[in-house]
Amino acid sequence: MTYANSLAALADPTRRKIFERLKRGPSPVGVLAEGLPVSRPAVSQHLKVLKEAGLVSEEQEGARRIYRIDPEGLGQLRRWLDGFWDDALGNFKAEAEKGTKKK
Amino acid sequence: MTYANSLAALADPTRRKIFERLKRGPSPVGVLAEGLPVSRPAVSQHLKVLKEAGLVSEEQEGARRIYRIDPEGLGQLRRWLDGFWDDALGNFKAEAEKGTKKK
DNA sequence: ACATCTGGTAAGTCATGACTTACGGTAAGC
DNA sequence: GCTTACCGTAAGTCATGACTTACCAGATGT
Numbered sequence: 001m002t003y004a005n006s007l008a009a010l011a012d013p014t015r016r017k018i019f020e021r022l023k024r025g026p027s028p029v030g031v032l033a034e035g036l037p038v039s040r041p042a043v044s045q046h047l048k049v050l051k052e053a054g055l056v057s058e059e060q061e062g063a064r065r066i067y068r069i070d071p072e073g074l075g076q077l078r079r080w081l082d083g084f085w086d087d088a089l090g091n092f093k094a095e096a097e098k099g100t101k102k103k
Numbered sequence: 104m105t106y107a108n109s110l111a112a113l114a115d116p117t118r119r120k121i122f123e124r125l126k127r128g129p130s131p132v133g134v135l136a137e138g139l140p141v142s143r144p145a146v147s148q149h150l151k152v153l154k155e156a157g158l159v160s161e162e163q164e165g166a167r168r169i170y171r172i173d174p175e176g177l178g179q180l181r182r183w184l185d186g187f188w189d190d191a192l193g194n195f196k197a198e199a200e201k202g203t204k205k206k
Numbered sequence: 207a208c209a210t211c212t213g214g215t216a217a218g219t220c221a222t223g224a225c226t227t228a229c230g231g232t233a234a235g236c
Numbered sequence: 237g238c239t240t241a242c243c244g245t246a247a248g249t250c251a252t253g254a255c256t257t258a259c260c261a262g263a264t265g266t
Binding site: 004007008010011013016020023024025068069071074075077078081082084085087088089091 | 107110111113114116119123126127128172174177178180181184185187188190191192194195
């Protein structure tokens with residue numbers, strides 16, 4: 001059921017920007033906030049959501065917290081989407097056949 | 104940029120239920136609403152969002168509107184996710200190598 | 207010890223969006 | 237034609253969540 005959290009997390013544009021930025025490599029909170037039009041606390045709150053969704057992991061390094069992408073959440077979302085895709089396409093073709101048979 | 108709409112659309116639980124229900128085959132609005140804890144107009148509004156995201160297509164059939172899954176939106180979302188996955192995993196491994204080299 | 211840099215949390219504001227009921231409009235049945 | 241299904245749209249309510257500023261705590265450096 002956790003793919004739901006991933007979907008909710010990635011639905012927000014700001015959170016997606018943070019996530020895309022993290023794709024280029026790990027980063028502390030302050031650096032992330034510099035490239036965004038929102039305050040640092042806002043970034044902190046977004047990172048919390050991303051972390052709870054399993055999309056991001058946190059590593060304490062002295063006074064700083066380094067955030068990086070966690071493949072776990074992304075993997076679960078991908079598996080759900082792939083399964084959905086297969087089912088939907090299967091029924092789609094089945095429907096198409098029924099349609100042609102009707103003719 | 105339309106994968107963003109798909110994400111936003113699928114982030115809502117009710118909308119996801121509708122979408123999952125549609126996976127089993129096309130359906131008119133009224134039937135969809137029967138299996139849900141919300142009113143029929145609510146379902147109508149959700150279907151509008153799903154349609155604008157390219158996740159669902161509509162077919163007028165007499166007085167009824169049949170809704171079915173549109174592979175287009177799902178495909179775009181999948182492509183985005185796959186691309187993201189590849190990039191993220193690539194950088195992830197590069198980071199891991201850097202980590203081992205440091206030791 | 208003190209100032210500084212790090213960043214998470216609290217509290218409050220404000221917009222968005224998920225619902226409701228009420229209505230209107232088109233197609234099918236009698 | 238008139239009623240009865242089907243469904244979309246309008247308008248209004250209400251909760252949620254994305255932001256802000258203010259504050260607090262731990263690590264670093266002098």
